[in-house]
Amino acid sequence: AAIKDENPDLILAGHVAADDGSSQVPTRIAEILGLPHINVITSLDIADGKAVASSEADGGTQVTEVSIPAVISSQVSWNEPRYPSMKGIMQAKKKPVATVAAAAADNKVTIVEYALPAAKAAGIKVEDEPEVMAAKLGDWMKNTVKVEVK
Structure with a gap:
Protein backbone atom coordinates (compact mmCIF):
# COMPACT_ATOMS: atom_id res chain seq x y z
CA ALA A 1 0.00 0.00 0.00
CA ALA A 2 2.81 2.42 0.85
CA ILE A 3 4.58 1.81 -2.47
CA LYS A 4 1.36 2.18 -4.46
CA ASP A 5 0.74 5.61 -2.90
CA GLU A 6 4.11 6.81 -4.24
CA ASN A 7 3.12 5.89 -7.84
CA PRO A 8 6.71 5.02 -8.90
CA ASP A 9 7.86 4.61 -12.50
CA LEU A 10 10.42 1.98 -11.58
CA ILE A 11 10.99 -0.15 -8.48
CA LEU A 12 14.52 -1.58 -8.25
CA ALA A 13 15.22 -4.36 -5.79
CA GLY A 14 18.02 -6.73 -4.95
CA HIS A 15 17.53 -10.38 -5.67
CA VAL A 16 19.22 -12.08 -2.70
CA ALA A 17 17.58 -12.04 0.71
CA ALA A 18 19.28 -12.86 3.97
CA ASP A 19 17.10 -15.94 4.42
CA ASP A 20 17.11 -18.00 1.24
CA GLY A 21 17.86 -15.89 -1.81
CA SER A 22 14.59 -16.83 -3.49
CA SER A 23 13.83 -13.33 -4.79
CA GLN A 24 10.41 -13.30 -3.16
CA VAL A 25 10.17 -9.60 -2.29
CA PRO A 26 10.35 -8.08 -5.80
CA THR A 27 8.13 -10.81 -7.23
CA ARG A 28 5.48 -10.28 -4.56
CA ILE A 29 5.63 -6.49 -4.89
CA ALA A 30 5.03 -6.80 -8.63
CA GLU A 31 2.10 -9.17 -8.06
CA ILE A 32 0.46 -7.00 -5.40
CA LEU A 33 0.83 -3.83 -7.49
CA GLY A 34 -0.13 -5.55 -10.74
CA LEU A 35 3.12 -4.48 -12.41
CA PRO A 36 5.35 -6.32 -14.87
CA HIS A 37 8.48 -7.82 -13.33
CA ILE A 38 11.91 -8.83 -14.62
CA ASN A 39 13.99 -10.93 -12.26
CA VAL A 40 17.78 -11.11 -11.75
CA ILE A 41 18.93 -8.73 -14.49
CA THR A 42 22.49 -8.19 -15.66
CA SER A 43 21.84 -5.03 -17.74
CA LEU A 44 19.07 -2.45 -18.06
CA ASP A 45 18.12 0.23 -20.60
CA ILE A 46 15.10 2.52 -20.24
CA ALA A 47 13.68 4.54 -23.15
CA ASP A 48 10.30 5.52 -24.56
CA GLY A 49 8.31 4.16 -21.61
CA LYS A 50 9.92 0.71 -21.85
CA ALA A 51 12.52 -1.15 -19.81
CA VAL A 52 14.74 -3.60 -21.70
CA ALA A 53 16.76 -5.92 -19.48
CA SER A 54 19.11 -8.84 -20.00
CA SER A 55 19.28 -11.87 -17.71
CA GLU A 56 21.47 -14.97 -17.68
CA ALA A 57 19.47 -18.00 -18.82
CA ASP A 58 20.57 -21.58 -19.53
CA GLY A 59 24.07 -20.73 -20.71
CA GLY A 60 22.89 -17.75 -22.76
CA THR A 61 21.22 -14.39 -22.37
CA GLN A 62 17.51 -13.65 -22.20
CA VAL A 63 16.41 -10.14 -23.24
CA THR A 64 13.04 -9.01 -21.86
CA GLU A 65 11.10 -5.83 -22.60
CA VAL A 66 8.32 -4.51 -20.35
CA SER A 67 6.40 -1.27 -20.16
CA ILE A 68 7.02 0.94 -17.15
CA PRO A 69 6.04 1.22 -14.36
CA ALA A 70 7.73 -2.08 -13.55
CA VAL A 71 9.56 -3.97 -10.80
CA ILE A 72 13.09 -5.12 -11.59
CA SER A 73 15.46 -7.15 -9.43
CA SER A 74 19.17 -7.32 -10.10
CA GLN A 75 22.19 -9.50 -9.54
CA VAL A 76 25.05 -8.21 -7.46
CA SER A 77 27.19 -7.75 -10.57
CA TRP A 78 24.65 -5.52 -12.35
CA ASN A 79 25.99 -2.15 -11.29
CA GLU A 80 28.90 -0.57 -9.46
CA PRO A 81 27.41 1.12 -6.38
CA ARG A 82 27.92 4.83 -5.80
CA TYR A 83 28.79 5.50 -2.20
CA PRO A 84 27.64 8.80 -0.68
CA SER A 85 30.09 11.45 0.41
CA MET A 86 30.19 12.63 4.01
CA LYS A 87 28.28 15.74 2.93
CA GLY A 88 25.60 13.55 1.34
CA ILE A 89 25.30 11.45 4.49
CA MET A 90 24.88 14.55 6.65
CA GLN A 91 22.24 15.97 4.29
CA ALA A 92 20.35 12.67 4.29
CA LYS A 93 20.12 12.76 8.08
CA LYS A 94 18.11 15.99 7.83
CA LYS A 95 15.52 14.59 5.42
CA PRO A 96 12.22 13.31 6.82
CA VAL A 97 11.58 9.58 6.79
CA ALA A 98 7.96 8.50 6.46
CA THR A 99 6.79 5.50 8.43
CA VAL A 100 3.73 3.38 7.72
CA ALA A 101 1.98 1.40 10.43
CA ALA A 102 1.92 -2.32 9.75
CA ALA A 103 -1.84 -2.31 10.38
CA ALA A 104 -2.25 0.03 7.39
CA ALA A 105 -0.83 -2.58 5.03
CA ASP A 106 -3.24 -4.59 2.92
CA ASN A 107 -1.98 -8.03 3.93
CA LYS A 108 -2.79 -10.80 1.47
CA VAL A 109 -0.86 -13.49 3.33
CA THR A 110 -1.70 -15.02 6.69
CA ILE A 111 0.91 -17.18 8.40
CA VAL A 112 -0.94 -20.21 9.69
CA GLU A 113 1.88 -22.10 11.39
CA TYR A 114 5.64 -22.34 11.76
CA ALA A 115 6.93 -25.90 12.11
CA LEU A 116 10.29 -27.65 12.08
CA PRO A 117 10.84 -30.26 9.38
CA ALA A 118 10.65 -33.91 10.42
CA ALA A 119 13.88 -35.34 11.79
CA LYS A 120 15.92 -37.34 9.29
CA ALA A 121 16.61 -41.02 9.89
Whole structure:
Protein backbone atom coordinates (compact mmCIF):
# COMPACT_ATOMS: atom_id res chain seq x y z
CA ALA A 1 0.00 0.00 0.00
CA ALA A 2 2.81 2.42 0.85
CA ILE A 3 4.58 1.81 -2.47
CA LYS A 4 1.36 2.18 -4.46
CA ASP A 5 0.74 5.61 -2.90
CA GLU A 6 4.11 6.81 -4.24
CA ASN A 7 3.12 5.89 -7.84
CA PRO A 8 6.71 5.02 -8.90
CA ASP A 9 7.86 4.61 -12.50
CA LEU A 10 10.42 1.98 -11.58
CA ILE A 11 10.99 -0.15 -8.48
CA LEU A 12 14.52 -1.58 -8.25
CA ALA A 13 15.22 -4.36 -5.79
CA GLY A 14 18.02 -6.73 -4.95
CA HIS A 15 17.53 -10.38 -5.67
CA VAL A 16 19.22 -12.08 -2.70
CA ALA A 17 17.58 -12.04 0.71
CA ALA A 18 19.28 -12.86 3.97
CA ASP A 19 17.10 -15.94 4.42
CA ASP A 20 17.11 -18.00 1.24
CA GLY A 21 17.86 -15.89 -1.81
CA SER A 22 14.59 -16.83 -3.49
CA SER A 23 13.83 -13.33 -4.79
CA GLN A 24 10.41 -13.30 -3.16
CA VAL A 25 10.17 -9.60 -2.29
CA PRO A 26 10.35 -8.08 -5.80
CA THR A 27 8.13 -10.81 -7.23
CA ARG A 28 5.48 -10.28 -4.56
CA ILE A 29 5.63 -6.49 -4.89
CA ALA A 30 5.03 -6.80 -8.63
CA GLU A 31 2.10 -9.17 -8.06
CA ILE A 32 0.46 -7.00 -5.40
CA LEU A 33 0.83 -3.83 -7.49
CA GLY A 34 -0.13 -5.55 -10.74
CA LEU A 35 3.12 -4.48 -12.41
CA PRO A 36 5.35 -6.32 -14.87
CA HIS A 37 8.48 -7.82 -13.33
CA ILE A 38 11.91 -8.83 -14.62
CA ASN A 39 13.99 -10.93 -12.26
CA VAL A 40 17.78 -11.11 -11.75
CA ILE A 41 18.93 -8.73 -14.49
CA THR A 42 22.49 -8.19 -15.66
CA SER A 43 21.84 -5.03 -17.74
CA LEU A 44 19.07 -2.45 -18.06
CA ASP A 45 18.12 0.23 -20.60
CA ILE A 46 15.10 2.52 -20.24
CA ALA A 47 13.68 4.54 -23.15
CA ASP A 48 10.30 5.52 -24.56
CA GLY A 49 8.31 4.16 -21.61
CA LYS A 50 9.92 0.71 -21.85
CA ALA A 51 12.52 -1.15 -19.81
CA VAL A 52 14.74 -3.60 -21.70
CA ALA A 53 16.76 -5.92 -19.48
CA SER A 54 19.11 -8.84 -20.00
CA SER A 55 19.28 -11.87 -17.71
CA GLU A 56 21.47 -14.97 -17.68
CA ALA A 57 19.47 -18.00 -18.82
CA ASP A 58 20.57 -21.58 -19.53
CA GLY A 59 24.07 -20.73 -20.71
CA GLY A 60 22.89 -17.75 -22.76
CA THR A 61 21.22 -14.39 -22.37
CA GLN A 62 17.51 -13.65 -22.20
CA VAL A 63 16.41 -10.14 -23.24
CA THR A 64 13.04 -9.01 -21.86
CA GLU A 65 11.10 -5.83 -22.60
CA VAL A 66 8.32 -4.51 -20.35
CA SER A 67 6.40 -1.27 -20.16
CA ILE A 68 7.02 0.94 -17.15
CA PRO A 69 6.04 1.22 -14.36
CA ALA A 70 7.73 -2.08 -13.55
CA VAL A 71 9.56 -3.97 -10.80
CA ILE A 72 13.09 -5.12 -11.59
CA SER A 73 15.46 -7.15 -9.43
CA SER A 74 19.17 -7.32 -10.10
CA GLN A 75 22.19 -9.50 -9.54
CA VAL A 76 25.05 -8.21 -7.46
CA SER A 77 27.19 -7.75 -10.57
CA TRP A 78 24.65 -5.52 -12.35
CA ASN A 79 25.99 -2.15 -11.29
CA GLU A 80 28.90 -0.57 -9.46
CA PRO A 81 27.41 1.12 -6.38
CA ARG A 82 27.92 4.83 -5.80
CA TYR A 83 28.79 5.50 -2.20
CA PRO A 84 27.64 8.80 -0.68
CA SER A 85 30.09 11.45 0.41
CA MET A 86 30.19 12.63 4.01
CA LYS A 87 28.28 15.74 2.93
CA GLY A 88 25.60 13.55 1.34
CA ILE A 89 25.30 11.45 4.49
CA MET A 90 24.88 14.55 6.65
CA GLN A 91 22.24 15.97 4.29
CA ALA A 92 20.35 12.67 4.29
CA LYS A 93 20.12 12.76 8.08
CA LYS A 94 18.11 15.99 7.83
CA LYS A 95 15.52 14.59 5.42
CA PRO A 96 12.22 13.31 6.82
CA VAL A 97 11.58 9.58 6.79
CA ALA A 98 7.96 8.50 6.46
CA THR A 99 6.79 5.50 8.43
CA VAL A 100 3.73 3.38 7.72
CA ALA A 101 1.98 1.40 10.43
CA ALA A 102 1.92 -2.32 9.75
CA ALA A 103 -1.84 -2.31 10.38
CA ALA A 104 -2.25 0.03 7.39
CA ALA A 105 -0.83 -2.58 5.03
CA ASP A 106 -3.24 -4.59 2.92
CA ASN A 107 -1.98 -8.03 3.93
CA LYS A 108 -2.79 -10.80 1.47
CA VAL A 109 -0.86 -13.49 3.33
CA THR A 110 -1.70 -15.02 6.69
CA ILE A 111 0.91 -17.18 8.40
CA VAL A 112 -0.94 -20.21 9.69
CA GLU A 113 1.88 -22.10 11.39
CA TYR A 114 5.64 -22.34 11.76
CA ALA A 115 6.93 -25.90 12.11
CA LEU A 116 10.29 -27.65 12.08
CA PRO A 117 10.84 -30.26 9.38
CA ALA A 118 10.65 -33.91 10.42
CA ALA A 119 13.88 -35.34 11.79
CA LYS A 120 15.92 -37.34 9.29
CA ALA A 121 16.61 -41.02 9.89
CA ALA A 122 20.09 -41.77 11.18
CA GLY A 123 22.52 -43.34 8.74
CA ILE A 124 24.47 -46.52 9.26
CA LYS A 125 28.12 -47.45 9.02
CA VAL A 126 28.89 -50.80 7.40
CA GLU A 127 32.35 -52.36 7.57
CA ASP A 128 32.75 -55.83 6.07
CA GLU A 129 33.54 -57.59 2.83
CA PRO A 130 32.13 -55.75 -0.23
CA GLU A 131 29.43 -58.37 -0.91
CA VAL A 132 28.29 -58.37 2.74
CA MET A 133 28.33 -54.56 2.90
CA ALA A 134 26.21 -54.37 -0.27
CA ALA A 135 23.66 -56.82 1.18
CA LYS A 136 23.48 -55.00 4.54
CA LEU A 137 23.15 -51.61 2.84
CA GLY A 138 20.46 -52.97 0.50
CA ASP A 139 18.49 -54.38 3.45
CA TRP A 140 18.80 -51.09 5.35
CA MET A 141 17.64 -49.05 2.36
CA LYS A 142 14.73 -51.41 1.74
CA ASN A 143 13.53 -51.61 5.36
CA THR A 144 14.47 -48.22 6.85
CA VAL A 145 14.56 -45.71 4.01
CA LYS A 146 11.89 -47.59 2.02
CA VAL A 147 13.86 -47.56 -1.23
CA GLU A 148 13.04 -50.30 -3.71
CA VAL A 149 16.19 -52.38 -4.15
CA LYS A 150 16.50 -54.48 -7.32
